[in-house]
Amino acid sequence: MEDYDILDTRDGDTRDGDTPDGPQPRPQSLMLAFFGNHVLEEGDRDLCVYSGSIIDVLGRVGVGEQAVRSTLTRMVNRGLLRRQREGRRMYFGLTPQATRVLGDGRTRIWKQGAVNDDWDGTWTLLGFSLPDSWKRRRHDLRSRLTWSGFGALYSGLWIAPGNVDIAGAVAELGLTDHVKVFHARADVATDIELMIRDTWDLESVAARYVTFDKRWTAHLGADSGDDPIGTRLRLVSEWLWTIRTDPRLPARHLPPAWPARPAEDTFHHVADRTAEPARLLARDLLDTVPTRPDTD
Structure with a gap:
């Protein structure tokens, strides 16, 4: 893929x-x-x-x-x-x-x-954990996430502004069982602009x-x-x-x-x-x- x-x-x-x-x-x-x-x-x-x-x-x-x-x-x-x-x-x-x-x-x-x-203030968070040997599939997932507006908040936790429907793309890659998706809002203690600068x-x-x-x-x-x-x-x-x-x-x-x-x-x-x-x-x-x- x-x-x-x-x-x-x-x-x-x-x-x-x-x-x-x-x-x-x-x-x-x-x-x-x-x-x-x-x-x-x-x-x-x-x-x-x-x-x-x-x-x-x-x-x-x-x-x-x-x-x-x-x-x-x-x-x-x-x-x-x-x-x-x-x-x-x-x-x-x-x-x-x-x-x-x-x-x-x-x-x-x-x-x-x-x-x-x-933007309505919501974020889509996606966490994943893949075996070290799955380098190709990890690259494919990151490519799809980048195209869909995600950035790496941490190594296995990616975030995108808004309500992003990423489930279909994950399913196409055969990674549904290895990915968790959440939709949330940032707490008032979170410095969103600092987070953006650190992520993208x-x-x-x-x-x-x-x-x-x-x-x-x-x-x-x-x-x-x-x-x-x-x-x-x-x-x-x-x-x-x-x-x-x-x-x-x-x-x-x-x-x-x-x-x-x-x-x-x-x-x-x-x-x-x-x-x-x-x-x-x-x-x-x-x-x-x-x-x-x-x-x-």
């Missing part, structure tokens, strides 16, 4: 050493961003895209043909994409597994605000927003004529990298001038400007076919 690792857009595997220098997108993450933009967002999940079209689009953001082909094969083997042959051409579409992961990503990107103004690396989260905002504000200010498909693919990938470790902490407990809101405004400005041009270009550029029930 590495589903939510694919939403980490960085190149390499240094998951604990993020810097504010911006992401180095991985071909697999860009691939899913492509399918999210041009299949899932179009409301037609039962659609397959010709490999040549995928090579063309990802080439616009610097991914070479061989990297695209090897990524497609790897994602098919992981159950994230399905293949469908039409004559001499090979087409690729989303599997239910990839659709679920992209659906979660779509909620974070397009439906949830980057600033949590509606706010400087790192803020630096991501600042980096994103500077990069894309400069893009808006430039007289750039780059193609909207490539721009939108980079935009969504970088925004996902920016928000993926942000637990959406209560606004009232964040430092003054928290940079998430201006960065989000910039994201939506560029997204709105590129949405229709990218959609029109995709209609001309992408070779697609309906998914057959017998797809292997």
Whole structure:
């Protein structure tokens, strides 16, 4: 189970050493961003895209043909994409597994605000104890918890703002018997802002927003004529990298001038400007076919 690792857009595997220098997108993450933009967002999940079209689009953001082909094969083997042959051409579409992961990503990107103004004072606490030999399963659990807004209060006790429904994710990992979940409020003796600073690396989260905002504000200010498909693919990938470790902490407990809101405004400005041009270009550029029930 590495589903939510694919939403980490960085190149390499240094998951604990993020810097504010911006992401180095991985071909697999860009691939899913492509399918999210041009299949899932179009409301037609039962659609397959010709490999040549995928090579063309990802080439616009610097991914070479061989990297695209090897990524497609790897994602098919992981159950994230399905293949469908039409004559001499090979087409690729989303599997239910990839659709679920992209659906979660779509909620974070397009439906949830980057600033949590509606916190009701509750917290979700999750405690777990796993055998030392379960390193892979421990990593998978921590990946899901981080994506869901949790931070490590202590080594085996994680906390997230609000009432987070994490039971389904825990069950998918087969860890229900090893996890206990509680919903509670902090006692008046608890210094919530100190707890937040001890639990989450706010400087790192803020630096991501600042980096994103500077990069894309400069893009808006430039007289750039780059193609909207490539721009939108980079935009969504970088925004996902920016928000993926942000637990959406209560606004009232964040430092003054928290940079998430201006960065989000910039994201939506560029997204709105590129949405229709990218959609029109995709209609001309992408070779697609309906998914057959017998797809292997």
